[in-house]
Every structure is written in structure tokens, then in C-alpha cells.
Amino acid sequence: MTAADRAAIAAGTPGEMLMERAGQGVVEAILARFEVQPVTVLCGPGNNGGDGYVVARLLSERGWPVEVRALAEPATDDARTMRGRWSGPVKPLSGPVGEGLVVDALFGAGLARPLDGLAAAAVTALTNRAEQVIAVDIPSGLPGDTGAPLGVAVCAGLTVTFHARKPAHVLEPGRSLCGEIVVVDIGLGETPTRLVENGPEAWAARFPWPETHSHKHARGRLIVVSGDAWSTGAARLASRGGLRIGAGLVTILSTEEALASNAAHLEAVMLKPFATELELEQAADHADAAIIGPAAGVSETTLLNVLALARTGAALVIDADAITVFRDDPEELFSVLDRDDVLTPHPGEFERLFPGVLKAAPERITAARRAAERAGSVVLLKGPDTVIAAPDGRAAVNLNGSPWLATAGSGDVLAGFIGGLVSQGMDSFDAACAGAWIHAEAAALHGPGLISEDLPGLAPRILRRLYAER
Numbered sequence: 001m002t003a004a005d006r007a008a009i010a011a012g013t014p015g016e017m018l019m020e021r022a023g024q025g026v027v028e029a030i031l032a033r034f035e036v037q038p039v040t041v042l043c044g045p046g047n048n049g050g051d052g053y054v055v056a057r058l059l060s061e062r063g064w065p066v067e068v069r070a071l072a073e074p075a076t077d078d079a080r081t082m083r084g085r086w087s088g089p090v091k092p093l094s095g096p097v098g099e100g101l102v103v104d105a106l107f108g109a110g111l112a113r114p115l116d117g118l119a120a121a122a123v124t125a126l127t128n129r130a131e132q133v134i135a136v137d138i139p140s141g142l143p144g145d146t147g148a149p150l151g152v153a154v155c156a157g158l159t160v161t162f163h164a165r166k167p168a169h170v171l172e173p174g175r176s177l178c179g180e181i182v183v184v185d186i187g188l189g190e191t192p193t194r195l196v197e198n199g200p201e202a203w204a205a206r207f208p209w210p211e212t213h214s215h216k217h218a219r220g221r222l223i224v225v226s227g228d229a230w231s232t233g234a235a236r237l238a239s240r241g242g243l244r245i246g247a248g249l250v251t252i253l254s255t256e257e258a259l260a261s262n263a264a265h266l267e268a269v270m271l272k273p274f275a276t277e278l279e280l281e282q283a284a285d286h287a288d289a290a291i292i293g294p295a296a297g298v299s300e301t302t303l304l305n306v307l308a309l310a311r312t313g314a315a316l317v318i319d320a321d322a323i324t325v326f327r328d329d330p331e332e333l334f335s336v337l338d339r340d341d342v343l344t345p346h347p348g349e350f351e352r353l354f355p356g357v358l359k360a361a362p363e364r365i366t367a368a369r370r371a372a373e374r375a376g377s378v379v380l381l382k383g384p385d386t387v388i389a390a391p392d393g394r395a396a397v398n399l400n401g402s403p404w405l406a407t408a409g410s411g412d413v414l415a416g417f418i419g420g421l422v423s424q425g426m427d428s429f430d431a432a433c434a435g436a437w438i439h440a441e442a443a444a445l446h447g448p449g450l451i452s453e454d455l456p457g458l459a460p461r462i463l464r465r466l467y468a469e470r
């Protein structure tokens, strides 16, 4: 039972009533998606099984042919009550499951160990039937607080959970085992949750729209540090992203040798030379935000450039090579970061800065939180389920990730989106969340054939939508 259940029960809502609402929610989700057909409900011994008996009764009352299979007798009072209200037969779990839908009410939040014996066999027999399987709360075999199955686990086409998504619903591979996810309100009320699904509702109210009197300097001054003469495209992708997301002035800072190639490809983005890290520091002096890392080169120069930017008042977005250069001494980086700064590692870069943290954490949200706390800055851990965490414990998981983003340079544009938002004064955690969401939304909008050059130009369609809904 979760803390939310216990709190609701302590506040006077009987567990039995919560269970009735939970079963009702599952049934409504089924009725909204499927025609009447045979349904087999697999019930476990705990309250997840209790929900299963409610589903069986309510579907049967609506004329559905229902068969109940139980792993064991109910072991909780509420489950026993619901078992008692089911007037049909209860068959053993063993043996093949017939045609039609299968409701998986074997285990939910109380899963304590890998499935074995009859439960494992029943779950294995459901392989290749995902579209017909409706998981109650969580696909059995998947612990709610991680996205990692303990052993065999149900693969469902629909998962109906209660109150709020749990880590297993948002983190891979769990998220893919859930299929469509429906969250049912069972009246648990407002309970503090520190896991946020990243989406506009989490940050749109604080999006930095320009006001009538805004001028370009007030809209945010962003600088992007260019790579050397052969590696200038990444900084331009980032700068274009920054400009499209609304920064008023974007400047690429480039060494002499890369000036010509940058100059040949820039219009609204400005260009300034620098030779030493001291000159970089001076050039960045009036910037609100600075991006460093995309194609920067894994070199001592990049490391010194990061430290130089950290001496300015600019909020930093540190990506790619600018992360890797600190692999021998991550503390050197952490000692100059503050909570306005954002690190945007993929898992390999994350490992370089935070060795062992991903492996030691039960899942990616905890890993990103620990990293943010250690670094003292916002950390955006990339992946199909990108996680954003702040040093104060805030965390969000991006749910609109898109496979089209697996293309060269997409991370550079993401750094640009985040830097552009931070430069406009948006809180860095919000900016990382908004940047990641808009980035994935843009990719989904384009779909097949996406290249990173397309991403900045897709942002306006999403921004228009956000602007209209503000």
C-alpha cells in the first residue's frame, strides 16, 4: 500500500471504498475501449487482486462473460470483502487462458520479489497478447518504484493506475510494458508528489513571453562558444535554437581560425572573436546565459573556457565535450556551478561526471536527483525517458520523447532551447523541462526524415500553441 493510500484511509476513506473506485475506474477504461467479449480476470492474493474481483463483478453485471482465476486465497481484509462480493466461480490460475481480454490483477504496488511458479507461467503465457491485456495499477512483475522488471513481467496494451503515475509508468523499460496509461482519480486528494510528468502544465505559467515594452536586450542575451574551424555547426545549431525559443540577442563566440566558416553561415546570430579564456570571459560579461560544449573539443582549452564562463554572471548550459573534460576531476566543475546552471549529459557523459551513480540508484530519477544535489546545478539526463532534476529535489520525466530525435546534432539544439529560455530569465529547472518538451514535440511534429537543422524551425508552431493556451 502506498503512503497516499494510508493517508486517505487514515483520513477516513475506507480502503474498501478506494478499492471499489479503483475497480470502477478499470471497468470504465475497458468499456470505453472494447466491445463486450469474454474476459479472464487473474487475481493475486493482495489488494491488486481485490481490485480484480471488483472488475469481475462490475463487468459481469454489465453482461460480460467473466472468468476469475486466482493464484491464492485473498490475504487482506479488503480483498476478502471483494472476493465475497463476487458470486461466480473462482478457478485456479493454472491452465491456458481462453480467448478475449485478460485483466492482470496479480500484483501491483505490493510486488516483493520476482514472479515464480504459477504466476510466472501465467504471465509468460500472455506473451504476444499485449493488446488484449489490461493491467490493474502496474503490469505484474514490474515494481512500481522503478522501471525495471524483477524477472518475467506482463506486457499490457492498457494499464489503469490510480491517483498518479508511478516511476514504473514513466521510466523505461517499464513504460513500454504499460501500453496506454490511464490515471484514475479515486479520491485520494492532494498528496505531495515530487515526481512530475514533464509537460506544459508544469511550467507554462512561467514561460518567458515578451511584453509590449520588451526590447532585444531585455529578452535575453545568449552566447554560444564555437568549436574549432572544422566543428562549427554544433554551435550554430544551438544558437539557432536559442534564437527561435525567444532569446533577444544570440552571439557565437569563436576563435580566429573558425570565424570565417561561422561568418559564412550566420545572419541574425552575431559573431565575436576571442583568443584566450580571458577574452572569452570579457566577451561573455554581459550575457545572461552561455552555452558551451557542443563540438567544443575534449581539451584543456575547453576546460579553461568553462571555468572562465563560470566567473561571469551568465547562467551556464554545459553539454557534451564541456562535460567530458571534467571526467578526471568532476569536483573542479561542481565547485564553480550553481543552481542556475544546467548540465545536459547523455548516460555516457553522466557516468564520467557521476561514476557509479546510475548503477547504484534504483532508477534514473533517483540517479538524476543525486547528481543534481552533488553538482549543485540542474541535471538533464538524456534518454528515451529524459529526466530533469534540480538540487532542491524537484524532478520531472519527459514523456513525449520521440525516436526521431536520435539524429546528429539534436542535443545541440536542445542546449540552444534551454540556454535561450534561461537567458530570458526562466528558472533553470523550468527551462530544462520546457526545452526538453518542446524539443521532443518538434521532433514528433516532423516525424520521419527529421534532421537537427529542422528542429529550430519547428519550435514556432509549438510556441504558437503554448501562446494561444497561456
Ligand SMILES: NC(=O)C1=CN([C@@H]2O[C@H](COP(=O)(O)OP(=O)(O)OC[C@H]3O[C@@H](n4cnc5c(N)ncnc54)[C@H](OP(=O)(O)O)[C@@H]3O)[C@@H](O)[C@H]2O)[C@@H](O)CC1
Pocket: 001, 002, 004, 005, 015, 018, 019, 022, 044, 045, 046, 047, 048, 049, 050, 051, 075, 076, 106, 107, 108, 109, 110, 111, 112, 113, 114, 115, 116, 119, 136, 137, 138, 162, 163, 186, 188
Ligand atoms: N493506489 C491506491 O490508492 C489503491 C490501490 N489499490 C490496489 O492495491 C494494490 C496494492 O496492494 P497490496 O499492497 O496488497 O499489494 P499487491 O500488489 O496486491 O501484492 C501483495 C501480495 O502479493 C504477495 N507477493 C508479492 N510479491 C509476490 C511474488 N513475486 N510472488 C508471490 N506473491 C507475492 C505478497 O505476499 P508477501 O510478500 O507478504 O509474501 C502479498 O500477499 C495496488 O497495486 C492497487 O491495485 C486499491 O485497491 C485501493 C487504492
Ligand SMILES: [K+]
Pocket: 048, 104, 105, 106, 107, 108, 135, 136, 137, 138, 139, 140
Ligand atoms: K497488476
